[in-house]
Amino acid sequence: MPDLFSPYTLKGVTLRNRIAMSPMTMYRSTDGLMSDFHVMLLGSRAAGGFGLVFPEQMAIVPEGRTSISCGGIYDDSQIEGLARVASIIKAMGAVPAIQLGHTGRKGSELKPWQGKTQLAPDHPDGWQVVGPSAIPYGGRYTYPVHALTRDEIKAIHRSYARAARRALEAGFEWLEMHYAHGYLGASFFSPLANKRTDEYGGSLENRVRFHLEALDAVREVWPERLPLTMRLGADDLHDEGVQFDDAVVAVAMMKQHGLDLADLSMGFNTDAMKAPPFAELAFMVERATRVRREVGIPVGVSWNLGVPELADRVIREELIDLVMLGRPALSNPHWPVWAARELGHSDPFSLVPEDWGWWLRNFRAHESCIGWPVVEESAKRETNAA
Numbered sequence: 181m182p183d184l185f186s187p188y189t190l191k192g193v194t195l196r197n198r199i200a201m202s203p204m205t206m207y208r209s210t211d212g213l214m215s216d217f218h219v220m221l222l223g224s225r226a227a228g229g230f231g232l233v234f235p236e237q238m239a240i241v242p243e244g245r246t247s248i249s250c251g252g253i254y255d256d257s258q259i260e261g262l263a264r265v266a267s268i269i270k271a272m273g274a275v276p277a278i279q280l281g282h283t284g285r286k287g288s289e290l291k292p293w294q295g296k297t298q299l300a301p302d303h304p305d306g307w308q309v310v311g312p313s314a315i316p317y318g319g320r321y322t323y324p325v326h327a328l329t330r331d332e333i334k335a336i337h338r339s340y341a342r343a344a345r346r347a348l349e350a351g352f353e354w355l356e357m358h359y360a361h362g363y364l365g366a367s368f369f370s371p372l373a374n375k376r377t378d379e380y381g382g383s384l385e386n387r388v389r390f391h392l393e394a395l396d397a398v399r400e401v402w403p404e405r406l407p408l409t410m411r412l413g414a415d416d417l418h419d420e421g422v423q424f425d426d427a428v429v430a431v432a433m434m435k436q437h438g439l440d441l442a443d444l445s446m447g448f449n450t451d452a453m454k455a456p457p458f459a460e461l462a463f464m465v466e467r468a469t470r471v472r473r474e475v476g477i478p479v480g481v482s483w484n485l486g487v488p489e490l491a492d493r494v495i496r497e498e499l500i501d502l503v504m505l506g507r508p509a510l511s512n513p514h515w516p517v518w519a520a521r522e523l524g525h526s527d528p529f530s531l532v533p534e535d536w537g538w539w540l541r542n543f544r545a546h547e548s549c550i551g552w553p554v555v556e557e558s559a560k561r562e563t564n565a566a
């Protein structure tokens with residue numbers, strides 16, 4: 181039986197445990213570039229014991245960013261910074277993952293702490309946003325949306341493929357496409373945003389065509405030995421939006437197009453959600469388990485899994501394959517070590533790099549003076565850690 185600390189192999193890649201740092205947009209880039217900030221943020225989480233580490237969503241074109249301060253992978257000049265990030269993650273024992281995305285009709289924003297409103301297309305820091313149909317999201321996203329032509333859709337797939345090539349060159353070993361959270365892929369999947377009458381709209385088969393074509397384009401450059409995954413907007417929590425049953429069928433189709441793992445998340449294609457469950461623990465797990473069992477594909481999930489006992493249980497009970505942590509990873513760089521201690525792991529410092537862990541295991545201090553609450557001997561247990 182696996183547990184949270186068991187190694188996990190997908191295709192030719194083995195993670196040292198089942199804990200991933202989920203992608204989080206930091207609004208700290210200039211010209212889409214990674215900087216010392218990103219090396220610090222992601223390197224520290226890798227050193228803190230996460231098995232898989234994602235930087236923020238990287239935009240495949242400049243107008244695919246959330247704001248002008250967001251990361252990008254649309255130009256070869258961005259490879260060097262990305263390579264620094266991949267390199268420190270690897271040096272600290274984790275696997276470097278990358279999330280490619282396009283924000284679609286939710287782009288052209290101000291930073292959250294500056295008001296998070298959408299900027300007009302003619303604002304110096306804004307741009308014309310795009311989507312499957314000319315339907316603004318509403319709420320704080322008020323500006324007109326350009327409905328993509330077929331040629332523009334094909335160009336976006338080519339941009340995904342070019343971005344994947346850059347990710348490979350930078351040293352990333354796990355690639356996720358971001359098709360959730362109301363961004364471009366999510367809006368193609370959602371009848372709330374997609375009212376097209378061509379082969380990209382209408383039926384479920386048509387609404388998932390954008391995803392399948394993108395997977396095909398990326399797989400042409402992304403090697404078979406490396407995992408290709410997708411974060412899918414699997415539920416809009418709205419009667420006229422994406423229903424979870426649609427997502428189960430869509431993931432089965434994606435599996436035929438080379439998808440190796442499904443990361444199930446929310447559609448976020450509308451603010452008018454029915455009973456949003458955001459205060460509930462582990463609220464995506466049950467849905468993900470259904471995909472895992474019915475489609476026969478590994479699944480990763482985020483959303484309120486930062487309680488160690490819960491994160492461990494969803495792996496032990498084989499409900500999901502990978503625990504993805506967003507806010508817990510932001511607030512505690514050593515979440516895996518903390519969780520290991522809370523769970524009574526017999527050797528929590530085996531999770532950090534060997535040389536670093538050596539000091540903590542061998543240069544013994546008083547148990548209460550190493551920066552963590554004391555764990556009673558009786559609470560310790562054997563794990564499947566490598």
Ligand SMILES: Cc1cc2nc3c(=O)[nH]c(=O)nc-3n(C[C@H](O)[C@H](O)[C@H](O)COP(=O)(O)O)c2cc1C
Pocket residue numbers: 202203204205206236237279358361411445482483484485486504505506507508
């Ligand atoms: C500051 C912040 C930025 C985020 N940016 C992204 C992103 O770039 N891509 C993405 O797929 N999800 C993004 N998310 C969502 C997280 O990856 C994660 O799915 C979500 O926070 C739920 O997990 P949690 O309960 O562990 O925080 C972001 C979340 C936060 C808090």
